[in-house]
Amino acid sequence: MNQHHLSHLKELESESIFVLREVAAQFEKPVLLFSGGKDSIVCFHLARKAFAPAKVPFPLLHIDTGHNFEETIIYRDNLVTKYGAQLIVASVQDSIDTGRVTEEKGFNASRNVLQTVTLLDTIESYKFDALIGGARRDEEKARAKERFFSHRDEFGQWDPKNQRPELWNLFNGRRNIGEHFRVFPISNWTEMDVWQYILQEKIEIPSLYFTHQRECFIRDKVIYAHANVIPLKPNEKVETMQVRFRTIGDISCTGAVLSSAATIEEIVEEVAATRTTERGSRIDDKRSDAAMEDRKKQGYF
């Protein structure tokens, strides 16, 4: 028997903490992208462990589309107060008001794509050189090609065909002025790992992830939360459903799932038994086969 053995969760945790510490060591002005979703919550938890007993040495950045679930904002503000974290909010509404972007029109309008401009403007004004994100390679096929340290040119663009090779645990974060990196500490985690870790570490998560009754309607086989920002088509009916969310994003592009999972244990069981991907309910990915790749090249998360 192997006397010293790390479980898969401990090994993943150790790898992610190594990456977070590399960011703190190699960059001048890193920031952690915080959406209030479970992946960014796990990243923040890992960062707290990585630098304990010191505080997390970088601020949180929330790109606020203005189309949030209220529960996410409540959770975010509580977390910031509880851990004394520094929070920067960049608003897509501001980008619209200043004419940097134009709001999409029609029933399927979303501010998802607009976020990229707000994000890149924020990077430029704060001069961030590393943006830590909770993206995982198992989420989506373009993300499966990401490095831990992913280089972005001065326009914030990703060049997937010309990525720096990433060998052993030697992360090359060298950059010229104006360039930045996207860093993904939980690249190697799966949805299941994230939930198991939340369970193991007893991490608090927004109430949206647990079953609740909500006014919803169905469009293109996706369950949407009924909200002011999504106008109903004439034939669409609002009903009360027992749902929870598997991912949390902008309210206009996040679908709910029918579920009675009320505890993290029940969520783990549900995730284990499920036969569709979590991004299956993300409308933003469905615009084309390469929707994610195209957005990432432009500077999306």
Add this chain to the structure above:
Amino acid sequence: MAKKQHPISDIEHPSYLDMDLLRFTTAGSVDDGKSTLIGRLLYDSKSIFEDQYEAVKATSKKRGDEYVNLALLTDGLRAEREQGITIDVAYRYFATPKRKFIIADTPGHIQYTRNMVTGASTANAALILIDARKGVVEQTKRHSYIASLLRIQHIIICINKMDLVEYKEDVFKNIKKEYEEFASQINITNAHFIPISALSGDNVVTASKNMKWFKGRTVLALLESLSLPEINNTDAARFPVQYVIRPIGNEHHDYRSYAGRIASGVFAKGDDVTILPSGITSKIKSIDFGGNKLQQAFAPMSVAFTLEDNIDASRGNMIVKSDNNSTVTHDIDLMICWLGDIKLMEHSRKFILKHTTNEVRCIIKEVRYKLNINTLQKIENEKVIGINDIACIAIRTTMPVVIDKYSNNRITGSVILIDESSNVTVGAGMIL
């Protein structure tokens, strides 16, 4: 037939929070069916979700493919889908009740050999595909050599497309013999051989009905049974200092700890340690992690040490147990895989050498020889090294570095070279 049950749905399994993790890489020439094999492993182990499968099915149909093209599951980039080839390393994940797997699916195209090196650098096992119709080809040799050079513990040779050679045992045996003759020259002595058809699923997850003559394990069964590297108290203990934790505030006034990931071995509270390159000695006062104190910690844990003495140590230094020191030197001999578009030449330019958490500048003192991967001959008069070449070189660093041989330690024995002008990673080196 495929297992009916979703592999991780075995939730009652008491150890589901405590599976182990095997990282493996795949290699082979273009069209050997790597992506298909991975698609098959994922599909037959029920790790493909219905919406992913439906999307691939729809795309296959749109392209006019005769069958559902499982390779589309891993070829994620637009250009890859258009050209039907794999350009970049794609990472895939699946789990069985026994183990969690991370796959680095790497391209076979010669110009993308650097990605094979990337995938191989963190792998415990390598799956190398051979087309049963073609046998051992140049790329097979190159990839096997790289796997051997990067010291991948387990090599699995999948002889694929057995369906196209009528599942004949002779074909399998001949290729096995041919491979073993080559492998003995590069220190691969314990390779596993499996005849498969990735397309139809023979011997991938389920035993083949078409090849009853094969008595070995399927690819998945073998992957589940491979041993993981053992961490022993007797291993040379290495801890590259990554970051110094110094809280600002009254609560932890004089706190100072050295954070890092243990590269090898075991450290315990009270151990005598030496900080290299300075040679200063101290004792481990505490091992801290996330607000807790640990009695001991081992590779590959990320922790932080506080020391008994107030000494100067910083990022790039190495903490080792005092009974087993690393080498401190300016002069390093390397086997190098060249990954960059610029040429490597003697005294031509300076590079940045990245080794553990340390960065120093270096010059190329000598190109000792270039390796012909097909013949394994050392070409001593070739002094210009280009992309995808493998060479033995000698370098000199501006500052002393704390090293081990790669054959003893994959973490403290590996380096990358970065081009100062472009910041691009141009070389992957293994310390001799």
